[in-house]
Amino acid sequence: MSLLSVFQWLQATEFATALRESALVYPTVMATHLTGMALFGGMIFLTDLRILGIAMRGTPVSDVVNQFRPWKHAGLTLVATCGIMLAWAKAEFYYHNPFFWAKLILLALVGVHAMVFRKSVYKNTAELDRAPVMPTNAKVAACLSLLLWISILSMGRLIGYYELPVQASVPAPGQQTLLLAPAPR
């Protein structure tokens, strides 16, 4: 069974079909994805700028990182749940979409980023509070985080702009016609 057939099967499930064809639920999931992004993205942005010494300088790094953490987790859970639903609803379109795969690779790099910097930066904030100057690796972590998330956001938006090559959009016999997401204009 090829990966493509898995994605085709996902898209053909009752859940995906109902979601894709709902005039209300599908956009609501997308709007929730964006709202969660504001919650999550705003906190990532401020955490990184705090580590760089640019924003929230009146608040210790430990207070920023530790108090944002549960909300970042909640925001990420919300965004990821909605994101999976959006991709599931149009799985075959996503399979062919290079921006989707680029986004997944960048999200995997976020995991690598967390593994590399968690111990020395994000779980080490008491040390960062005491440091007379912010350690270089913390600043590198903050810059990479900003770069990764802005790239992920960009890929996410570009997913909607990808158009399938003509032959890929021809449905197999008995298979439902592919629904393409037009770029919201």
Place this chain on the structure above:
Amino acid sequence: MLAYDPSTNPLNNNEWSFPLLEIIHIASFAISIGTIFIVDLRLLGIGMRRQSVAQLLKDTAPWTLVSLAIVLMSGPLIFSSDPNLYLHNPGFIFKMEALLVAIVYNYTVHSRVARSNPSPVLGKLVGGISVALWVSVVFGGLFIAFT
């Protein structure tokens, strides 16, 4: 009367300009609304409780303002790509109404109350209204593509 022809707009004549503008719009709205949400979570008493509301407002306000300015510059540019489409779009009209109320609210009631470190009851009310207003703006914006 001078007629505006959107086909002369550079945004409609370059494949990458429109998506790039949207990315800027989305990133800056995420930061502006996200920074307001941080104050709201504190007003609601469910986040950042080691800081006072006034301190959080002071910490986030410049970033809210700068990102909101970028939102308010990129938005009209997006609008300029096809004014007739937007002016007749219910999602857009709702978004503009909600946005106007949200901005006025944010820079009057919300900031004044946040600066005064309000009682929990007042904080919950003011923070709750703020979240509802900004969520409405986001939903209105998204529904432009679906209405």
